[in-house]
Amino acid sequence: MAFPIPPWLNQYRASANSFLSQYEPLILLITPLFSLLIARILQSIFLVIHERGLKATIISFVMSAIKLVPGVKKYIDSEKQKIVDKLQGSSNRDGWRTELPKTGLGDNVLVQMRDEKQKDVTWQGKCSGTVYIGGNENEGHFSLINEACSMFAHTNPLHLSVFPSVVRFEAEVVAMTAAILGSKEKASGGQICGNMTSGGTESILLAVKSSRDYMKAKKGITKPEMIIPVSAHSAYDKAAQYFKIKLWRVPVDKEFRADVKAIKRYINKNTIMIVGSAPGFPHGIIDPIEELGDLASSYQICFHVDLCLGGFVLPFARKLGYPVPPFDFTVQGVTSISVDVHKYGLAPKGTSVVLYRNREIRKV
Template identity: 75%
Template sequence: MEDYIYSFSSFLVRSRVSVNLFLSQFEPLALLLALLLTLLVARVLHSLFSVIHDKGLKDTLLGLFMSSFKLIPGGKSYIDAEKQKIVDKWQSGSKSKRDEWRTELPTTGFGEGIIEDMKDAKSKDVDWKGKCSGTVYIGGSESEGHFSLISEACSMFQHTNPLHLDVFQSVGRFEAEVVAMTADLLGSKEKASGGQVRGNMTSGETESILFAVKTSRDYMKMKTGITKPEMVIAESAHSAYDKAAQYFNIKLRSVPVNKEFKADVKAIRQHINRNTIMIVGSAPGFPHGIIDPIEELGKLADSYGICFHVDLCLGGFVLPFARKLGYQIPPFDFTVKGVTSVSIDVHKYGLAPKGTSVVLYRNHEIRKFSNSINL
């Protein structure tokens, strides 16, 4: 043992002498500059790999190319000019129409003539019925009776204020019924859901998603103490998540979809860290109409103890009925373990007028953070 210790000590002494001899060839200033340069290169490489990790190699290389192109004399001007061409082309079609728009209050009222003016303007709209998928979700000759029903209902309640439910009790009742019936479609009464699904109505998909993200942020802050929240989404997710990230100061990590255009569970897992508050799945996503692997994402979220929002805005009033008709629909609702919130648009295939959506939460413990003030 003593021989081993002596040999090891001799090795250390010889190594130290060799290092000193090597360093003695350089001036102290040169050594300092070399150290600083090494640290700088390491920092640049670390930043580069972080960007590649967040955005992917393709997007990173494209970004570097565009940045480099702008450094070339005239490069930035060329890009700006091309952008302006697109904007001008888009605006040229509506500029002449906008010139006819009123920009000041009229000196005299229109009286009954305002209705004729509105009818004339509406007559110039595109004939969309049965032709514009994804614009208005009710169409065809059989829808006329439904339109009349909606118009009568809207005119009956258009002057109510849902903020004052003690006055407009009927509005509170109808909202509660819509939420309850929607939750029932999405498994609220199934044992796997826990039987405590709660929610509220909103003005549309964007607001429902904003509510879900804000609620998840505040819930996770209470649960884990996260103060620098992040969320992970597939690049096929709705643009409302980008808005939510900006509004609520959340770092957004967007990852590419897999070869089947579904959310890549493995890629999402790689982006989860100690600041992750939630992940997102779509059933289906708007770009491709494909259902993400909700069950796998639910298991992933549950294993990390984070929130999982399912965007059912497009398919929420289709998938439950398709499943009942015998179609092989993969799990997508609150029966999936790990799902903490769901958004579903009633104004799409729920056939309500535009501006009607529902956001649901697995239980009241999560739901109560939708009304909390926690910036």
């Protein structure tokens, strides 16, 4: 049974057709532009989700929405400023010199230095992650370091012929460090090399730069990208900025270890390296180095292992019988390692080593 069409509907159809016919050229122009705008917005959203992950994106959206509530943003900004003011006012700067003195201070320099040192916290054995020194000022290790630093304070290792002693000591430190990290094993290839640096950050920076240059020479990558777990050290962020590398930070798994499957999803033709830590600083957990090594090998990309914290612990823990998983150059795929001698190597602050699997990676 057919129902009669109401007169008002016919009138509406006529009006709509008249409108469409009148503005048809404009609609034909606006529709693709509007569709393109929507597509770009969706693309941006999916890109943010891909970079940050869905959970982080939702949290960021919720926080942005909360800040739109009247008074909330102002409150957050005021709390941030309180922290800044506290940090800036944490030290009493009254009496601090801002210009060179008109006359020399003579022996008073040492007197003032001793006075200021009295204000330092007694840190021996009480400040984890700050300074790694065995014993105290009255024990042999501390005195040995003081005497060694005094003996070589006025040397310049850039001038090999003038200071061959320093060159020898650096070479020996690098060789001994490499030896405990697999250089003597057949799996390492027997070409491990490296040099000393001023700390873990510099070691990581050099490893990243070497990987970038090596991948450019080997695979022609000119728009480099690297993939790291969110638990990795902030030095990789610095390296990405310094050396113009796109950085992907990937969420860790439920055990706070690098998620190998997640990292694999980010690998593309521009990927130069992936990263693992043994252990990572936030959680003290060793990433699955062996699995990451297999992944790097299968894609023929570099793989850096951050052993800054564990480099002088894990080899000896293994000898003591602890179940330490593979972490060094015996793992195929590991192309570089950073390890801090000034941590559990108990050297003075400002001493680290960066190692490479072979000379080819280092020389580029």
